[in-house]
Amino acid sequence: MSLVVVMSSFDLREEDMSPDPANKFVLDPHSAAFAANPYDVYAAMRAMDAPYYWEEADTWMLTKMADVEAVALNKTMLRNNEAFITEADRKAQQRAINFHDMPFHERYVQVNLLESEGETHDRLRKVVFREFTPAMIAxxxxxxxxxxxxxxxxxxxQDEIDFVSDFAAHVPGHIIGRVLGVPDEDAPRLRHWSEEVVRFFDPGRDDADKARAELATKEFYEYLLNLLADREAAPQEDLLSRLIARRDAGQLSQDELISTAMLILMAGHGSTIDVLGSGMHALLRYPAEHQKLRDDGTLMKTAVQEMFRFESPLPYFHRFATDDTEVGGRMFPAGTRFGLLYGAANRDPARFENPDVFDVGRTPNRHMAFGGGGHFCLGNHLARLDMDVIFTTINARFSDIVLTETEVAYKRGLSVRGPQALRIEWKRA
Amino acid sequence: MIKLTFVQADGSRIEAEASPGTSLMQAAVNAGVDAIAAECGGACACGTCHCVLPQEWFERVAAPEADEVDMLEFVIDPQPTSRLSCQVVVTKEMQGMEVNVPDTQV
Structure with a gap:
């Protein structure tokens, strides 16, 4: 989910790094080299005896599946560190990542289901979970x-398209908008707001981006208020109408309703676009696997799972330890910040045979692309259904799909993974 | 070690061993019961480790907590003796227990 960086934007600061001599290399996730191949870097980190300390972000980076899984499932490891910092420290932290002085963003984007823990998290998750079950999504x-x-x-x-901008970018936001109850004709606005807000999490953001993110949040908020008023007057068979009923039953507040609606859109929009792009790229890089899938459509479920494992679109989340804890064979004090590199764990040879091989029939495929523990991705069934429908349809309608560029550049950064563009040629079958 | 048998939807049986205190889900995953997806890893957060206990065993196993009961509402084809295997703690009283596994979790 794209909001991964709300509390983790330290990794986005461009500062001088003084490498720990014990570390065999400097982690530079904003470099072109890392974007081209993060997996060699992950493998080098995984080969170390203990977790890699990333000084720039004061974070211990976990790359082994066993460690990532243990931390994700540990109930004393939290998304936020509010339990052990003062309000003044929290404000200072917020200022340090330039998340202050943006009232709408602070109220509806920086606080939400994903960033909460405990009673608030459990209550909000319970309200929304029923909306994203396989039966509801089907x-x-x-x-x-x-x-x-x-x-x-x-x-x-068209014989040649950019699969990312011409196709993938249009789908998830539109479908999530539908789930929420946004009229089809408004879906492009929703996408625009989502992208404006999410862009503010990018490296190198400036005050102009900040102003745009705040404006987008405000416009999105005002739009939702109008839509909510419509639904209050005439409830429909949609998520917003059901959230209104739950708000009126006292299960969530108006602010929580708004921030949840925004989160649902932003969580699944960019990440699904990214994995659609990387999934298509994988099929084109490994044509024998693509042919296997064309020959046997029943492999689609495992193929989609493999796309998520192979290029996990949200490869990095974090947790804070609230107790002294042993992780990866070392003791860490309360307050330690851990980086959960799901993208690395999903290539761990201790868990996956031939982890760097893209195998559309891989079974079992117990990857962690959707995270784990209490924050396990709510929208996973919707993302997988989007992909199932899309790749099944493309395989039926187009033959001879080929890349027109040998080099495909991936987005830079630790928290996202997906091609910037994917130029392809295709022929109608 | 506690011996358990997972009976899959096609009738095939997978024998498993588990230590008391671990979860039934972990025993299934370790034994290679692929139909126990357990996607969240065992946090009662996804509803993909659904299993069905025989009536006599269901009655002898500690009752589900409220979170699990809520989640069981959303599994495919829930039964009166359905459980989320991640929430069932293996005890020595479970020696020889059979567990039925549905063919799909999603």
Missing amino acids: RQRDAIQTFVDGLLDELSE
């Missing part, structure tokens, strides 16, 4: 199919 299949068919109709006249 109801969207026909709508996804119709939307994807229409989009491909428009694109099928």
